[in-house]
Amino acid sequence: MIAHRQCGLGAVLPLAVLATLAGATAAVGQTGHAGQAADRVLAFPPPVGEERLDVDRGAMGAWHRIRKLATTASLLHVTAHPDDEHAGMLTLASRGWGARTALLSLNRGEAGANAIGPELFDGLGLIRTRELVLSGRYYGLDDLYFTTAVDYGYSKSVDEAFRSWDPEAVLEDMVRVIRLNRPLVVVSRFHGSARDGHGHHHAAGLLTPEAVVAAADPTRFPRQIAEEGLRPWRVLRTFRGGLRVDEPHDVEVNATGMSPWLGDTYQSWASRGLGLQRSQTAGRVRTGGGRYLYGRLDGTGDGAEATAGVAGSFFEGLDTTLRGLPALLGEAVSPEADSLLAELDRLVGAVVAAFDFRDPERAVADLARGLGWVRAAVAALPDAPETRFHLSLKERQFEDAILTASGTTVTAELAGGPAGLGEAVLTPGQPAAIRLRVEPPESVEDDGIAIWIESRGGETLASSDRGARLPDGSTEPLEFRVPATPIAPYFGRGDVSENHYQVSDSADLHLPWRRPALAAGVELAIGGQTIAHTVPVTAPVSRLPYGSVTRRVETLPSLSVSLAPGVGIVPVDDAGGDVDSTGEGGAARIEVRARVVANAAPLSATVRLELPEGWTTVASTPGVVEHDFGSPGEVVDAAFLIAPPAGWRGEAEIAAVASARGADHRRGYGTIEHRDLPLARLWRPARTTVRSVRVARLDGVRVGYVMGVGDEVPVGIEALGATVELLDEAALAELDPAAGTGSGDEAGFHAIVVGTRAYAVREDLVEYNPRLLEYARGGGHLVVLYQTQEYVPSAMAPYPASLPRGAEEVSEEDAPVRLLRPDHPFMAAPNRIAEADFDGWIEQRGSKFFSDWDPAYTPLVETHDTGQAPQEGVWLTAPVGEGRYTYLALALHRQLPYGVPGAYRILSNVLTPRGASTPAPDGDG
Numbered sequence: 061m062i063a064h065r066q067c068g069l070g071a072v073l074p075l076a077v078l079a080t081l082a083g084a085t086a087a088v089g090q091t092g093h094a095g096q097a098a099d100r101v102l103a104f105p106p107p108v109g110e111e112r113l114d115v116d117r118g119a120m121g122a123w124h125r126i127r128k129l130a131t132t133a134s135l136l137h138v139t140a141h142p143d144d145e146h147a148g149m150l151t152l153a154s155r156g157w158g159a160r161t162a163l164l165s166l167n168r169g170e171a172g173a174n175a176i177g178p179e180l181f182d183g184l185g186l187i188r189t190r191e192l193v194l195s196g197r198y199y200g201l202d203d204l205y206f207t208t209a210v211d212y213g214y215s216k217s218v219d220e221a222f223r224s225w226d227p228e229a230v231l232e233d234m235v236r237v238i239r240l241n242r243p244l245v246v247v248s249r250f251h252g253s254a255r256d257g258h259g260h261h262h263a264a265g266l267l268t269p270e271a272v273v274a275a276a277d278p279t280r281f282p283r284q285i286a287e288e289g290l291r292p293w294r295v296l297r298t299f300r301g302g303l304r305v306d307e308p309h310d311v312e313v314n315a316t317g318m319s320p321w322l323g324d325t326y327q328s329w330a331s332r333g334l335g336l337q338r339s340q341t342a343g344r345v346r347t348g349g350g351r352y353l354y355g356r357l358d359g360t361g362d363g364a365e366a367t368a369g370v371a372g373s374f375f376e377g378l379d380t381t382l383r384g385l386p387a388l389l390g391e392a393v394s395p396e397a398d399s400l401l402a403e404l405d406r407l408v409g410a411v412v413a414a415f416d417f418r419d420p421e422r423a424v425a426d427l428a429r430g431l432g433w434v435r436a437a438v439a440a441l442p443d444a445p446e447t448r449f450h451l452s453l454k455e456r457q458f459e460d461a462i463l464t465a466s467g468t469t470v471t472a473e474l475a476g477g478p479a480g481l482g483e484a485v486l487t488p489g490q491p492a493a494i495r496l497r498v499e500p501p502e503s504v505e506d507d508g509i510a511i512w513i514e515s516r517g518g519e520t521l522a523s524s525d526r527g528a529r530l531p532d533g534s535t536e537p538l539e540f541r542v543p544a545t546p547i548a549p550y551f552g553r554g555d556v557s558e559n560h561y562q563v564s565d566s567a568d569l570h571l572p573w574r575r576p577a578l579a580a581g582v583e584l585a586i587g588g589q590t591i592a593h594t595v596p597v598t599a600p601v602s603r604l605p606y607g608s609v610t611r612r613v614e615t616l617p618s619l620s621v622s623l624a625p626g627v628g629i630v631p632v633d634d635a636g637g638d639v640d641s642t643g644e645g646g647a648a649r650i651e652v653r654a655r656v657v658a659n660a661a662p663l664s665a666t667v668r669l670e671l672p673e674g675w676t677t678v679a680s681t682p683g684v685v686e687h688d689f690g691s692p693g694e695v696v697d698a699a700f701l702i703a704p705p706a707g708w709r710g711e712a713e714i715a716a717v718a719s720a721r722g723a724d725h726r727r728g729y730g731t732i733e734h735r736d737l738p739l740a741r742l743w744r745p746a747r748t749t750v751r752s753v754r755v756a757r758l759d760g761v762r763v764g765y766v767m768g769v770g771d772e773v774p775v776g777i778e779a780l781g782a783t784v785e786l787l788d789e790a791a792l793a794e795l796d797p798a799a800g801t802g803s804g805d806e807a808g809f810h811a812i813v814v815g816t817r818a819y820a821v822r823e824d825l826v827e828y829n830p831r832l833l834e835y836a837r838g839g840g841h842l843v844v845l846y847q848t849q850e851y852v853p854s855a856m857a858p859y860p861a862s863l864p865r866g867a868e869e870v871s872e873e874d875a876p877v878r879l880l881r882p883d884h885p886f887m888a889a890p891n892r893i894a895e896a897d898f899d900g901w902i903e904q905r906g907s908k909f910f911s912d913w914d915p916a917y918t919p920l921v922e923t924h925d926t927g928q929a930p931q932e933g934v935w936l937t938a939p940v941g942e943g944r945y946t947y948l949a950l951a952l953h954r955q956l957p958y959g960v961p962g963a964y965r966i967l968s969n970v971l972t973p974r975g976a977s978t979p980a981p982d983g984d985g
Contacts, residue, residue, distance in 0.1 A: 271459045310355055391443075623654055
């Protein structure tokens with residue numbers, strides 16, 4: 061047993077306080093955290109395995125937690141998207157001032173770009189959520205929240221934002237978060253005016269002070285109070301950012317100071333964390349900055365006297381000591397409770413003063429004494445609910461500090477486990493066993509410890525009152541059967557056009573993701589105090605040759621079934637007949653692919669399609685696929701070729717059903733895995749929507765595709781009948797520039813397409829770009845989709861043009877479009893492009909337009925957002941030698957996966973083989 065030494069506090073509590081302690085301690089038990097939904101406060105996802113930062117362990121970790129005991133300061137920072145946050149301010153507030161620090165992002169960034177993979181929309185939102193959690197570990201966040209609003213793309217005005225979002229629904233979510241978290245201070249990242257630029261930013265700045273006022277008003281959103289058990293909350297101070305250096309301000313937060321325990325400035329440390337949002341930063345670390353200016357908003361006075369001049373903290377003039385808490389919250393307490401809180405302040409101050417980085421364990425005894433006093437104070441304040449709430453949070457902070465200072469870590473891993481343990485997956489009804497380990501073994505004061513396993517819903521699955529520990533600190537395995545619990549995320553939407561998520565259950569509402577499916581709990585005795593501590597159940601997952609990673613154990617259904625594509629097209633001709641998709645005079649056909657993953661085995665399963673009336677499976681493919689799965693994690697892919705009835709037009713839905721053990725499965729997931737991020741699964745019904753599209757096919761056309769950050773454009777090209785070959789570095793190196801005859805034979809391609817943002821992520825593309833230009837000069841067609849500033853047209857395109865860092869885009873998906881050259885071959889054949897082809901677009905028209913260009917280029921369309929100058933740099937083409945070059949910044953990569961007809965028609969025209977000398981108006985050609 062550890063000999064816990066005290067910090068030398070010789071003071072004896074007054075008799076009245078001792079009496080309060082004695083009477084209250086017996087009644088403490090489970091405090092319930094003062095009636096609030098406090099399970100969503102101090103609820104930042106706990107790190108597992110490699111997610112733990114070194115600065116949050118050992119002496120540094122203990123110091124960070126002890127600093128938080130010394131203050132009741134708390135703040136909520138409000139942003140619009142992940143990566144908007146004032147990272148340096150958050151880091152200084154949490155790791156420097158010790159404030160309880162929370163971040164609320166209005167959305168999850170679903171409509172951003174993706175520099176690390178092909179995921180867009182909801183899949184990208186899952187990635188950016190996890191990236192923000194990763195960054196938040198650097199900032200020292202205590203909480204992270206999201207509203208149910210969905211990022212639908214860049215918005216140039218708040219009016220557009222409020223047309224797309226329901227502002228009352230967003231406000232209700234913000235009010236709920238404020239009432240849950242109950243911060244003393246709210247800090248808006250944005251100004252709440254047109255200077256914020258992005259309409260979402262402007263909306264966040266406008267709604268934040270409104271949410272603060274509404275949170276204090278019991279008549280606003282009363283169901284939160286009557287049905288959810290929340291209480292109104294009066295924020296003491298509200299601030300807004302977005303101030304300029306020459307404007308008056310009330311607070312200047314300077315994060316450029318050095319932190320001796322981080323070994324870096326707060327700003328540099330925060331920038332390192334912010335750079336890990338790689339889908340947006342491409343891994344770049346932003347340098348500089350660190351001074352943040354904020355203005356105090358009116359109508360949130362706290363009764364404190366105004367500070368003279370500019371304050372260096374949001375809390376200046378507020379009494380954020382434990383003893384000052386009741387008065388700060390407007391509550392009266394007994395003299396005995398007041399004396400107890402004063403002694404707590406004194407104890408924490410002494411712990412801070414005496415802390416020894418060489419021996420953090422010295423602080424444990426006094427921290428344990430303080431924990432007992434906090435618990436007594438919570439029990440002794442029945443008529444002070446706000447003080448009780450904040451002290452109950454302080455109780456949990458004391459427990460965390462004790463565990464860290466004593467060096468105690470608790471882990472729970474599957475013991476043995478199923479054959480599919482390599483993916484940390486269990487299925488409902490499956491038997492399993494979990495082994496807990498408490499390290500170091502001597503850190504607790506009993507030879508036996510109480511342990512239990514619980515489900516996400518809090519159901520106890522197995523327990524042991526006094527589980528004996530082995531010499532290494534581990535317990536004997538606890539055996540249980542895996543319960544059936546909600547599996548998919550608590551939020552989702554039926555279609556990408558929906559701008560708010562629907563919530564399936566509210567237990568985890570506003571948190572980054574559901575809490576662990578399985579958790580293990582242990583009751584520890586340290587310093588004379590009992591601490592109940594729960595941790596996620598984990599398992600090691602092999603990622604050879606790089607060792608293994610630690611994953612949270614998931615519960616998944618025995619079968620997952622998904623169907624691709626999500627949206628398919630059946631090309632039809634303008635005359636009303638079917639377009640031959642086989643080359644043999646047959647009816648139009650479409651291939652769908654069912655992917656079935658077995659999470660339990662052995663398992664015999666069948667996969668079949670549910671087709672609309674009149675649709676059939678082509679005889680050459682099976683109608684039902686049977687498979688015997690031998691091991692968990694085994695995957696089977698089944699392709700079905702189906703045909704609509706003759707003359708079919710419109711939209712139809714096809715579903716896949718996987719059946720096993722008497723149960724049908726109609727949902728599946730795609731696994732999203734990126735370095736340093738927790739695994740994510742994007743769940744979808746196993747359905748394909750099929751649409752008829754009046755479009756000329758590309759049968760016999762060969763296209764080379766240079767993939768950039770990842771997109772589904774190649775799938776869209778193949779849907780038109782073309783053959784697509786992905787060009788890796790070796791293929792670019794071997795590309796024969798002289799083969800650009802446009803013939804599409806074995807020596808070349810009819811066209812080569814450079815995917816979105818490829819020049820930003822493909823160094824080989826930059827190196828071999830001259831080969832591509834030579835390919836075009838030799839008779840090929842080089843098509844470059846939208847690029848970022850890494851693409852320098854004056855050096856990389858055949859003729860000069862400008863693509864500035866802040867290149868224009870058109871974010872309104874219904875922005876007007878004018879055809880500049882309606883008779884140009886790309887507009888006239890084989891599909892006659894009309895303004896109607898721009899109906900039904902998703903999220904945006906396009907992005908990263910050329911701002912000026914050589915006369916050799918011909919612009920084909922013009923579009924613009926409300927109040928924006930006309931933009932003609934969105935689609936330009938020019939003859940190059942015997943071939944052609946086209947810059948196409950229309951957002952095809954967002955339209956094709958959702959079957960937008962006009963995008964397919966444009967793509968068909970661009971990729972239809974034609975010579976550079978094809979006649980065209982105004983000299984092009």
